[in-house]
Amino acid sequence: MDRRNLLPIGQFSQASGLSITALRHYDASGVLVPAFVDPVSGYRYFRRDQVRTAQSIRALRQLDIPVEEVGRLLDGGEEELVGALQAHLRAAERRLEVQRSMVHSLLGRLTEGAEMTHRVTVRQGAAERILVRGATLDNSRLDAFLRRAYEEIYQVAGRGPLTFTGPAFVRFHGVCDDENETLVEACLPFWEDGAQPTHLPEGMTVRELPETALACTEVEGAAASFPQILGAYDSVADWITEHGFAFAGPVRMVYRRWTGTPDAPDNRVEIAWPIDEPADDQAVSGGSGTDRDAVGRG
Structure with a gap:
């Protein structure tokens, strides 16, 4: 040699x-x-x-x-390497954006103390019959899944045609971020006494949701996009915890007004968490839709 x-x-x-x-x-x-x-x-x-x-x-x-x-x-050659590096750069920029938002949120908590950042109310959610399309995924695949899921759901609904009884919403059965996967369900409520869906595609079901109380807050515009919206989830969770209520099911993200673009200024979504009555006498009194005067910190 x-x-x-x-x-x-x-x-x-x-x-x-x-x-x-x-x-x-x-x-x-x-x-x-x-x-x-x-x-x-x-x-x-x-x-x-x-x-x-x-x-x-x-x-x-x-x-x-x-x-x-x-x-x-x-x-794989130069072309594949260049593509992989560009994808890695986009992912790194997105992680930096998420981290920047998280830091600002934490700084806000530290500087604002107990000041209210999200107004939390309680409303009574009616029993609903819903079309559901679910998948287990993380946040990186969430938007694409929801677009496909609602396309399929509205196709099925149009064949009925179904009578909608409320806005579409998403149920999260756990933490859905860049590091965690969970079951996510795209949901559309419809009138149970009217036309019913037929020939459901694989993975789509009809579900019955019981009447339940919901702790809620609303966010608009950029605050309704990830990761800024995480502060709204935290606020509702804080409020439920501080007032002694029990978490009674998956949290919902309700599309009150949606343009189709995640950070559009006209977007308005509601974070609604099913709750059970407090376990002790520290319950805050109030009926359906009563505004509770304590708010979590986002």
Whole structure:
């Protein structure tokens, strides 16, 4: 083996900016295999033209791209790598936007203290028959799912035709953000005494929701888009907790006014959480639709 065009692992480490430990790891994972391994000493040698590949690996790993994905991208050619980097940049910018909003929200909580940021009311939600299309997903897939789900739901509703008894809403059975998946249900209420849906597509069902009290707050415009809207969920949850009520079902996001564009100024959505009566005498009195005078902090 002519080693004049080869670099021993120590020199290659200096040239590439990767530690010897990292180079051994990338060799074992098949991402960056030495050009030659001395059968006697076990020393690894790399070609000089592998330095640029190693530098690319270092940069990709600094972007928190998994080792297995790095290997696949390097094998896929320049066009695939460029596309992956652009997608990674968009995702990073979105994460930064979410983090910026979270920081502003936390700073608001710290500086505003107990000041009210979302007005919480209680209303009585009637029993409803609803068309439901559900899926388990995280926030990155939420908008696309809801668009498809409501297209399917309104197609079914139009064949009836069904008589709608209220605005469309979404039920979240858990935390739906960039790190957590949960069951999400797109819902449309319709009149149970009128025409009924037929020939439901796979994954769509008819559900009966019981009458229930709902703790609610409304947000408009940019405040109705993610992640700003999380403050509204927090406010309602805080209010329910502080007043001794019990959470009685999945939280709802009700489309009171929706343009189709998430951050449009004319959008208005309601966060409505089903609740049960307080467990003690600290309940706040009031009937259906009565405005309760305490508010959570968003």
